[in-house]
Amino acid sequence: MTTTQEAVTAAERCTPEFRRDPHAVYAHLRTAAPVCPMRPPHGNDTYLITRYDDARAALSDPRLSKDMYGAMDAYRRIFGDSSVALDDNMLNSDAPKHTRLRRLVNSAFTPRRVEALRPRVEEIVQSLLDACPTREPFDLLPGFAFPLPIIVICDLLGVPPEDRSRMQHLSTTVAQTGFGEEAKRAQQQAEGDLHAYFTELIGAKRDQPGDDLLSALIAVRDNDDGLTESELVSTAFLLMFAGHKTTAYLIGNAVHHLLSHPAQLRAVRENPELVRAAVEELVRYDGSVESATFRYATEDVEYSGTLIPKGALVQIAISSANRDPQKFDRPDELDVMRPGNAQDAHLGFGHGSHYCLGAPLARMETQLALTRLFDRFPGMALADPAAGPRWLEVPFPAFRGLAELPVVLDPAG
Template sequence: MTTTQEAVAAAEGCTPQFRRDPHPVYARLRQAAPVCPLRPPHGNETYLITRYEDARAALSDPRLSKDMYGAMDAYRRIFGDSSVALDDNMLNSDAPKHTRLRRLVSSAFTPRRVHALRPGIQAVVGSLLDACPVREPFDLLPAFAFPLPVIVLCDLLGVPPGERSRMQHLSTTVAQTGFGEEAKRAQQKAEEDLHAYFTDLIAAKRRRPGDDLLSALTAVRDNDGGLSENELVSTAFLLMFAGHKTTAYLIGNAVHHFLSRPAQLRAVREDPGLIRAAVEELVRYEGSVESGTFRYATEDVEYAGTRIPKGALVQIALSSANRDPRKFDAPDEFDVRRPGNAQDAHLGFGHGSHYCLGAPLARLETQLALTALFDRFPGTAPAGRARWLEVPFPAFRGLAELPVVLDPAG
């Protein structure tokens, strides 16, 4: 088997070795097969784009559609019928619909609203750390990294505190990666429950609006009207789904890599102003979204000399693009002082019209979480081997387990 075939086999099979460290495989693909045909478990013809310039171009290529309703047969085979009702949102649409939905949501999801969340996020971070054991091993993910974004998103949307654990469970079930019948049934039930829950919550917000994003979305209007009922439900789901596991895994990845590199952590602790640049470097180096959501070719397109036929699905390997040596010097080094690491250099939050609307919130949560954790427990250390997710096809890049010991003594 050639090196390229080995790389493709690893990428297709998502072996444990690949999931623990996919970057050597991506490096070989960038060199030998930058647009790689895959045979994923869902059975649809799929191409993986791995180089930075190709990825950046593909993220804003109008020939690569995000409107999965246009690829309905493929969509239904992958996600099932129950997903359709929850995917009527800006993530799964093209212009002009995407433009309208994003404008409406942006008018409610403002920088002012995100900035106003800072004291609340700091309070949540503090309360979660209060509940963590000190000087004894535990898994940081379920105790800290996962509940933080759920609580923040529930507060943002106006979900009552008593429903937070339910939201975490349902969004986790929907986000699980699996193509077996049991996994699909669990996902379908969670999707139906989420649809019913947000439908009822939106009705309650109409009767009694609050100072929350969901109330603002029910009232927002522009020249084209407001969000339809299904668009409202789907947008609420998108904000919860897109902002939960992505931020949780980013925080986990960040803690893991800082604990593995004491000099980098020391640099940030000695210069707190570095935290923003450090988070950008973390998104580049080990972002939580390994590949972008599906696109499909509305016509034949060509990237890196490879023809992608009309109707094929396209995945963009963000993790690979962000370590492309054609764009970044010494890309496999984690360096919080990386020169020229502007916020728009990496592709961890996407690019173009579909650039992540929640990126400012994810950045803020991660910055505040890392600052509080290491300021309060400067002696934090690993308590065993961190375990990476092992899933049948790459979507999220994150840890399944992160054992640590918190120690207030530096």
């Protein structure tokens, strides 16, 4: 594999072999090349951080900037010009802009608003399960894991029900874009459509505000310094995109691993109070965020004896950090009763000022999805356990998720 003198290519991280088991590669890198230079197809010097301590420090290191405008040439080579209009949000900014945007969004996206969604999430879960076939194999991802968070985030933002499938299609197109010309055109078209859609929706909600998050964001003010039009559109996109893709893949990963570990599933079913700890462990063990979004070095930075030069891009391998034996005992084992499995132990929702704003909602949705699914279908099983899982092959290993999840909800009938 890769040594400290070699660079890992992006292609090596997208092979079927790597997608099936990235953890063996990451284990090697943590020892041999904990800060590994990469040769991605976009041509920008990139370094991959794989150890837990380095990753945690890097996630809050002010020398590693999230402000895309500071690395605009690199950004355009990777994503093109069309993405810029949708990235004027807190995910792609540093203080003081990030601080202002985060405070404004926090003032509307309150814990009370999230908790108030619990009965509605329960209702959506039960409704989706009502519609699932029970005795024959079917794919749980499009039948349950994906509709749940897209309905929830659309309800939260105030997106009309008839637009849900379109939102899912467009954001999926953006997420799965490759480097070919055809893929780039599809990405640009989808991003343009999303920008136009949210611009129109924001205009409609200005005229007729509703009891939804987008209306609250429009109305919010912070010392007369509210969100600009560009920031509103971009924030709406960010909440839509991040609010359903990562949760959908997390639910799929969680169901797969619990079905593949009967003793762990039995422990959760026998003690429902374990579901909260189980979700944290599942996020650590194989969460849906494999790598954090790009950062770039504003000055020379050193991690684990490796110099990251000024201007280089940095990727932080969350999946690797969460399996680091220097932090977690028996990291490659799924253990829902793992001692000290506190919410802030793993890095699945990030760390520092960019810690995932939607983490409470993602936790709630996943907990309710697993609880109701296994309560209602205690005999649920993988349709073909011998076949093994088929994982997504994506151009950037940002998401860790299944391409399909064939199950039988009630094999005994």
